[in-house]
Amino acid sequence: MAKRKVLTEETLKRFIKRDSHSMLEIAEHFDVTPKEVNKMLLSMKNSNYNILEDNSTMVALGTDINTGVVTHPFDPRMWQGDILKFGFSSDNHMCNNNSREDVNNLLYDIFASEGIGLVYNGGNWIDGEHHFNKNEIFIRGCTNQLKYCAEHYPYRKGIITKFVAGDDHEGWYVQREGINVGEYLVKHRRDLGMNDLEYLGYGEADILLSEPDQKHESWLRVLHPGGGSAYALSYTMQKLVESYQGGEKPTIILAGHYHKLDYSFPREVHAIQMGTTCDQTLFMRKKKIQAMVGGGIVEARRAADGSINRVKVEFITFYDKSFYIGKDKYFKGYMAEKYKKKEVYTEKTPGKPDIKTFDPVGQ
C-alpha cells in the first residue's frame, strides 16, 4: 500500500514550491478535502508565506518576491515644512555574533535625542543562514531570527523605521522558504505591541519627496544593491547611478549592502551609503572587506518647485570594537549621566548578547 502523504505546512510548502497545482490536485495528493487544503493555505498566508494565486484554481509558492521598485506616495508627515530630516541605520546583521546591537541602540538614542521621527534601513537586519555564516550565528531558523529581531531591534517612542529587505541574508529565507520576511518581521513586532516598523519593499523602494502639484518630481530611493565591494568607495554608487536611464534618476539614494559610509554626488544624485552596525565578519575578513560601523542623519530642503536643493549628511561613527558609554564620547552632560546610572550597555560577549534597551526619551 502506498504511504499516505500527510498534509503539513512543510509538505504542502514543498509540493507547491516545485510546481503550481490546482486545489483538487493538492487535495488528491494528500488525500484530504479541498476545505482542509484551504485551511492550511490560510494558515500559511497568516505566516506570510508567499502563496501565489490568480483567477484560475492554480496555487504555487513563490520564492522570488522581487517585483521591481516599489513606489510610495508623498507623505506630509515626514516633513517639517520644507525640511526633511531622517536617520539611517542599515546592515545590522542581528543574530550574528559580530552584530553591534549597542551601536544600533546608541544610534537610535541619538536620533531620539535630536527629535528625529523617521529612520530608514537598507536591509540585512538579520544575518540569515548560509553555509559560510553557520559558525557565527547564535540563532537559527527563519522564524527564530525574525522573532529575535522583532524583540531586539531598537524601539524608541515617536520613531518609525521604514525598511527594505535585502535579497541576501534575510533574502536567503525568501528564496528557500518562500516567506515574505519583511511582512513577517512587521507582524512579529506588532505581536509584541510595537507598531513602529514599516516594510517598504524587497530590494528597492522609491518615496516621492515632492508634493503632487509641484513642477519638479523628486524621489528618495532606499535600496539593497547586489554585488561585491569595489576598490574605490564611491565606485559602486557611481556605476549604479550611471545605470539609471535619464528621467528615472532619484534625487537621493540610500544604499545598504556594502557596509560603507560614503557620500558622493554622481550625475547630480546624492548617493549615500548607510554603513553597518556589525563588526567585520569572518566572511568579510576573508574577502578583505572593511566594515564601517555607524549610521547617520540626513537633512534635506525642498524648493518651491519640488526640487531638493540642499542636502546635509552627517555620519555617526564607531571606530573601536569596545566603546563604552559614559566617557562622554557620544553624549555629554545629562545624557551621559543617564547612561552611567543605568549601565544599560555592556561590552558584548560573542555568542552571549547582553544588551538591554531602554527609552531615554520616553521615560
Ligand SMILES: [Fe+2]
Ligand atoms: Fe549586509
